[in-house]
Amino acid sequence: MRNRASNTLSKGKIRQSWSKYNLYNMQRFRSPPTTNRTFFQQKWSAKAASRAYHGEQVREGQWKRMFNHRIRSVIPMNASDLAADDGSLVSSGRGSGLDKGGKPAYQTRPTPYTHMTFAPLERRLDVAIFRALFASSARQARQFVIHGAVTVNGQKMKHPSYLLNPGDLFQVDPDRVLYATGHTKTPYERRQGRLTRRKGKAQGLEGAEEAEAAPEAEESKETAKEETKETEKEDTKETLKALLAQAKSVMSAGKNTLAPQRKQELRGFQQAVRRVLSRSESSTVLADSLEAQFSQLTLLLKAKRSEKNPEKKDVKPRPEDAFATDRGDAELASAKKDTEATASDKLSEAFAQATLGNEVDASELSDEEFDTLKRALTQMRDNPLDNSKTYSTPWQPRQYMSAFAFIPRYLEVNQNICAAVYLRHPVARPGSAEVPTPFGESIATPAYGWYLRRRW
Amino acid sequence: MPPRMQSRSVSNTLLPYLTSTSSSSSSLSSIPSLSSTSSQCLSRQFSATAAPQAQTKLRRQMFEWLNNEGSIFKHHVPGETNYLTRLKQRGNEGSETPRPFPNNQHFISEPILSEELRNEVYNRVVEQKKSVRVVSVELGIDMKRIAAVVRLVELENRQRAQGKPLALPYARAVHEMVPTTPLAEKGERQTYHEPINDLPAHPLTGSQIFYPVPESRSFNRVEAGRVFSGAPAMEHSEAAEISHPSDLAEKIMEDPNSIGWVGKGANARQILQPADVRIPHPHLVAQERDRLAHPNERLAVADLQSKRLERQDALEKERRERLQARREKKTTIVSPEDSRFNYRIKDTIYTTETTGVDGRGSKATGRRYGVPHRDRTRGEVKVPTRVEA
Amino acid sequence: MVLRIRLARFGNKHNPFFNIVVAQARSARGAKPLEVIGTYNPIPKRPTNLYGEDADARPYKEIALDRSRAKYWLGVGAQPSDPVWKLMGMAGLVAPKPTTFDKA
Numbered sequence: 001m002r003n004r005a006s007n008t009l010s011k012g013k014i015r016q017s018w019s020k021y022n023l024y025n026m027q028r029f030r031s032p033p034t035t036n037r038t039f040f041q042q043k044w045s046a047k048a049a050s051r052a053y054h055g056e057q058v059r060e061g062q063w064k065r066m067f068n069h070r071i072r073s074v075i076p077m078n079a080s081d082l083a084a085d086d087g088s089l090v091s092s093g094r095g096s097g098l099d100k101g102g103k104p105a106y107q108t109r110p111t112p113y114t115h116m117t118f119a120p121l122e123r124r125l126d127v128a129i130f131r132a133l134f135a136s137s138a139r140q141a142r143q144f145v146i147h148g149a150v151t152v153n154g155q156k157m158k159h160p161s162y163l164l165n166p167g168d169l170f171q172v173d174p175d176r177v178l179y180a181t182g183h184t185k186t187p188y189e190r191r192q193g194r195l196t197r198r199k200g201k202a203q204g205l206e207g208a209e210e211a212e213a214a215p216e217a218e219e220s221k222e223t224a225k226e227e228t229k230e231t232e233k234e235d236t237k238e239t240l241k242a243l244l245a246q247a248k249s250v251m252s253a254g255k256n257t258l259a260p261q262r263k264q265e266l267r268g269f270q271q272a273v274r275r276v277l278s279r280s281e282s283s284t285v286l287a288d289s290l291e292a293q294f295s296q297l298t299l300l301l302k303a304k305r306s307e308k309n310p311e312k313k314d315v316k317p318r319p320e321d322a323f324a325t326d327r328g329d330a331e332l333a334s335a336k337k338d339t340e341a342t343a344s345d346k347l348s349e350a351f352a353q354a355t356l357g358n359e360v361d362a363s364e365l366s367d368e369e370f371d372t373l374k375r376a377l378t379q380m381r382d383n384p385l386d387n388s389k390t391y392s393t394p395w396q397p398r399q400y401m402s403a404f405a406f407i408p409r410y411l412e413v414n415q416n417i418c419a420a421v422y423l424r425h426p427v428a429r430p431g432s433a434e435v436p437t438p439f440g441e442s443i444a445t446p447a448y449g450w451y452l453r454r455r456w
Numbered sequence: 457m458p459p460r461m462q463s464r465s466v467s468n469t470l471l472p473y474l475t476s477t478s479s480s481s482s483s484l485s486s487i488p489s490l491s492s493t494s495s496q497c498l499s500r501q502f503s504a505t506a507a508p509q510a511q512t513k514l515r516r517q518m519f520e521w522l523n524n525e526g527s528i529f530k531h532h533v534p535g536e537t538n539y540l541t542r543l544k545q546r547g548n549e550g551s552e553t554p555r556p557f558p559n560n561q562h563f564i565s566e567p568i569l570s571e572e573l574r575n576e577v578y579n580r581v582v583e584q585k586k587s588v589r590v591v592s593v594e595l596g597i598d599m600k601r602i603a604a605v606v607r608l609v610e611l612e613n614r615q616r617a618q619g620k621p622l623a624l625p626y627a628r629a630v631h632e633m634v635p636t637t638p639l640a641e642k643g644e645r646q647t648y649h650e651p652i653n654d655l656p657a658h659p660l661t662g663s664q665i666f667y668p669v670p671e672s673r674s675f676n677r678v679e680a681g682r683v684f685s686g687a688p689a690m691e692h693s694e695a696a697e698i699s700h701p702s703d704l705a706e707k708i709m710e711d712p713n714s715i716g717w718v719g720k721g722a723n724a725r726q727i728l729q730p731a732d733v734r735i736p737h738p739h740l741v742a743q744e745r746d747r748l749a750h751p752n753e754r755l756a757v758a759d760l761q762s763k764r765l766e767r768q769d770a771l772e773k774e775r776r777e778r779l780q781a782r783r784e785k786k787t788t789i790v791s792p793e794d795s796r797f798n799y800r801i802k803d804t805i806y807t808t809e810t811t812g813v814d815g816r817g818s819k820a821t822g823r824r825y826g827v828p829h830r831d832r833t834r835g836e837v838k839v840p841t842r843v844e845a
Numbered sequence: 846m847v848l849r850i851r852l853a854r855f856g857n858k859h860n861p862f863f864n865i866v867v868a869q870a871r872s873a874r875g876a877k878p879l880e881v882i883g884t885y886n887p888i889p890k891r892p893t894n895l896y897g898e899d900a901d902a903r904p905y906k907e908i909a910l911d912r913s914r915a916k917y918w919l920g921v922g923a924q925p926s927d928p929v930w931k932l933m934g935m936a937g938l939v940a941p942k943p944t945t946f947d948k949a
Contacts (some may be wrong), residue, residue, distance in 0.1 A: 009512070009514035009515060010512075010514060019517075020522055021518065023526065023529060023540070024518045024521055024522065024526065025521075026540060026557070026558075027521070027526070027540055027543075029559065029560070031559065070659060072656070072657070073657045074654035074655060074656050074657065075654070075655045075657065076651035076653060076654050076655075077653045077654070077655045077731055077735050078653075079653060079737070079740035079741045079743070079744045080744045082701075082702065082731060082732055082735075082741045082744070083700075083702065083741050083742075083744030083745040083747075083748060084744075084748065086674075086676040086677060086700050086701050087675070087676040087677035087678075087680060087701065087730070088674035088675055088676045091669065091674075091675040091680075092671075092675075098583070110774065112562040115560070115562050117562070133558070133630055135545075138624070145586070151845045153843040153844065154845075154891070154893030155843055155891070155893060157840075157843065159840070161839050161840055162840065162843075163839075163841065165841075165842055166600070166605075167600075167841065167845065168845075169604075169607060169608070169611075169845070170844075171611075174621050174622060174623040174626075175621065176624075177623055177626060178623055178626055179507040179779065181626055181629075182626070217699075238789060245739075312827045334687055349674070359503055377817060379625070381625040382622075382625060383624065383625040383875050388699065394624045394625070395626065396625075397532065397626075397629040398628070399530045399531070400529050400530060401629075401633070402529065402531070402532030402533075402537070402538035402539075402633045403529040403538055403539055403540055403556070404556070405532070405537075405538075405630065405633040405634050406537075406539075406554075406556050406565035406566075407565075407566075407568050407630075407634055407740075408566070408636060409566050409650065412569075412601050412604040412605060413568065414608035414609070414611070414612055414628055415576075415607070415623060415627030415631070416612050416622050416623060416624060416627045416629050416688075417611060417612045417615050417622060418623050419608055419611060419612075420608075421600055421601045421604035421607065421608065423604055424600060427654075427656070429651075429654070431562070432562050432563065432564050433563060434563075435563075435564050436556070436557075436563055437556075437563060438557040439559055439560060440559040440560050441562075443559075486889050506938060516868065558902060634856055661865065765912075775929050788936075789905070790935045790936075791903065792935065796903060796904070797889050797903055797904055797905060798902070798903045798904070798905040798906070799905065799906050799907075799908055799932075799935050800905050800906070800907050800908065801908045801909075801910060801935065802907065802908065802909045802910070803909075803910065803911070804882075804883060804884075804909045804911050804912045805911055806880060806881065806882050806911040811881075815877070820881060820882045821882070821884060821909055822855075822864035822866075822881040822883065822885060823855040823856075823862065823864055823884075823907075825877045825878075826877070829855075844893070
């Protein structure tokens with residue numbers, strides 16, 4: 001299907017999209033005037049405006065078949081109200097003058113039914129993916145489905161128009177989600193990606209040649225082994241250095257795109273790493289993989305911390321390998337939990353204390369600093385610099401995403417695995433409607449009226 | 457000059473991986489960036505004529521807005537929502553309900569479950585083996601959502617074990633942008649995530665009915681339901697048995713077939729039940745009634761309630777198991793050793809009832825003869841309507 | 846005339862689906878049979894939503910069969926074709942067919 005849904009400024013239509021054009025359009029959108037216009041004209045323009053947002057990818061005839069004048073609604077019940085009255089209070093004395101004056105027994109806010117006109121469209125798989133914040137537009141969500149990146153209840157679903165049933169679990173490939181919601185690559189990053197890809201290809205070719213020449217291969221393998229051993233010996237210091245380099249490259253690459261705050265953070269991180277480097281001069285711990293290196297690092301940090309305890313032991317523990325990995329795993333788990341709790345205020349408080357509190361000696365690191373460094377390391381592992389990805393790494397949310405970020409109640413989303421469950425159909429309740437629509441009463445009601453009358 | 461980073465030694469969040477707290481966000485909004493440079497039209501040095509307008513007026517206005525007022529939306533502030541309505545609210549301070557759309561007052565960005573609360577739900581259901589109903593009341597989360605959370609966390613654990621890629625930075629960013637319901641600290645009361653006793657509006661209740669009732673008679677919810685569904689009024693003796701509509705809830709819980717029917721044949725439908733029966737947690741009403749009846753015996757009421765819940769859980773479990781047993785009875789699973797597959801053998805019945813006299817009945821097992829397959833007919837939608845879980 | 850219990854192919858290209866039918870041996874595959882006593886879907890399905898121990902369950906194929914009719918037709922001398930023999934063997938209606946290796 002050709003994409004006719006452009007975010008043109010001249011038309012000023014609102015779309016299901018996170019683009020900045022759309023944000024601007026949404027900001028300047030005013031409801032069409034109603035004075036001197038016939039009721040038909042009002043309905044027509046209301047329909048046009050709301051259909052540009054709701055299911056623009058759905059043909060009008062298809063939508064008209066989906067439309068239902070009956071709108072789902074719920075009323076939250078209060079158990080104590082129900083227990084106190086069996087309903088006869090409301091009905092008693094009607095007509096005999098007892099119901100005059102006074103407040104009615106139950107007071108509720110009006111239910112915005114007409115805001116729910118397009119509720120049937122929210123059942124569509126592509127729209128639900130967009131609502132779950134897995135894609136930056138409904139069109140993109142549609143593409144993900146067609147390209148086979150979406151499963152429903154564990155089975156690949158290729159139809160964007162699949163209508164979700166209550167209880168359906170849909171999942172999108174996490175890489176696509178990161179691509180859709182992340183920063184786009186800068187030209188520099190793109191070039192780096194190309195270079196690494198080319199390098200990888202060349203290495204692959206070499207490997208193939210080696211495999212062909214059998215006697216040579218053995219020798220080369222041996223040398224390769226030695227090399228890997230050497231790299232295994234790469235100690236924590238080197239990893240830290242690598243981290244530092246990464247931070248630097250992030251800084252230099254994203255001069256324009258990085259938020260000023262982020263730049264400051266990066267600088268702070270570089271300083272912290274430099275300090276740790278200067279402290280850990282003699283550490284010769286073996287680390288074979290990134291994971292193990294990481295656990296070693298955290299272990300080292302822990303050791304340093306114990307060193308800082310009142311006893312002030314000058315002995316640096318050099319744990320055996322098994323012990324190291326065990327401890328490392330435990331540490332990893334705890335660190336993971338830490339990162340998961342980032343959103344909470346606890347962390348920010350800790351940070352605030354770390355930054356505002358005591359003056360930090362240049363040679364020594366405080367506990368909080370260790371904490372932050374540790375956390376940074378976990379995040380470094382979760383969100384690595386990787387040029388082979390289709391999005392800018394380390395991942396950060398794309399610009400203007402936050403203005404569109406909300407998750408409606410009828411979805412339960414697990415962002416870690418990019419999966420969501422469609423719990424139930426959207427409903428209206430007193431005071432609020434669950435269908436996300438940027439339009440107010442003055443558009444919702446005429447649009448509902450338009451579809452209420454059958455013209456086909 | 458604003459304080460530089462040296463004084464802070466380690467920023468609160470170090471890396472680009474770490475997003476920042478709001479403590480130092482004052483400088484954020486005022487700094488123009490990339491888009492501003494691209495928006496300025498290039499001046500041509502070779503030509504003597506004036507450079508043509510590189511941008512339309514609207515485009516220029518847009519970038520102007522994005523660089524001034526709109527620049528606050530470029531990056532999110534962790535722990536806060538950042539919707540368009542912020543622009544209008546800036547004057548009057550205060551945390552109003554977060555509304556993403558300035559024109560729509562009726563759409564609210566509802567909080568989502570925080571990571572800890574989600575894990576707590578999973579912990580209570582799976583490890584502490586509490587029933588979904590109990591956890592729902594404890595944490596104020598809809599029962600469907602609890603079931604979904606358990607499913608999703610289970611899936612997440614499996615994917616972690618398999619080493620599949622996860623979108624951890626994305627998850628963190630979303631939890632920073634969207635309002636969340638936090639898990640209560642120990643000793644504090646858990647804030648309710650959402651209303652759990654929602655009564656769906658039944659289509660039958662949409663009609664307006666004039667129904668005269670003698671004043672001597674109390675007309676309650678049970679009778680109103682009968683009127684809405686067109687059922688005859690109850691006998692006096694029958695009505696007298698029901699002291700409160702929530703009595704019906706317990707009766708129906710014990711025996712779901714006790715609901716009466718109106719109409720005949722294809723038009724037969726169950727009589728509309730009172731709200732006390734149709735809400736997801738009818739036991740809460742019963743508990744409130746106990747409280748009203750025995751205001752000073754909190755322990756006794758709690759005891760009654762726990763017994764009621766146990767009874768309900770036992771009944772529901774029994775019903776589930778019976779259904780499962782019936783399903784299993786119909787199918788046998790064979791797993792041959794020399795095969796890569798299991799075979800599920802389902803029992804069917806071949807009779808003239810299913811095949812019809814001419815052998816073309818649509819209920820019969822297998823594809824039909826003499827009838828084109830349904831996907832050949834014009835206008836037949838080939839998109840599946842359901843996916844088996 | 847010989848009665849056979851055999852498969853009749855339905856479904857589309859690359860998407861086979863079989864009826865298990867009782868038919869005269871010489872009748873065409875697509876001809877109307879005496880009875881349709883079951884179905885067989887040879888496309889394996891992957892079990893979804895498996896947790897814990899079931900996580901590495903094998904994919905499965907679906908068979909539907911009217912056992913009493915199958916027994917009746919076997920009793921009056923209907924001969925299952927090889928694939929149907931295999932399916933019925935799994936359902937426990939006939940003894941597994943001896944392979945050529947066993948015969949020798």
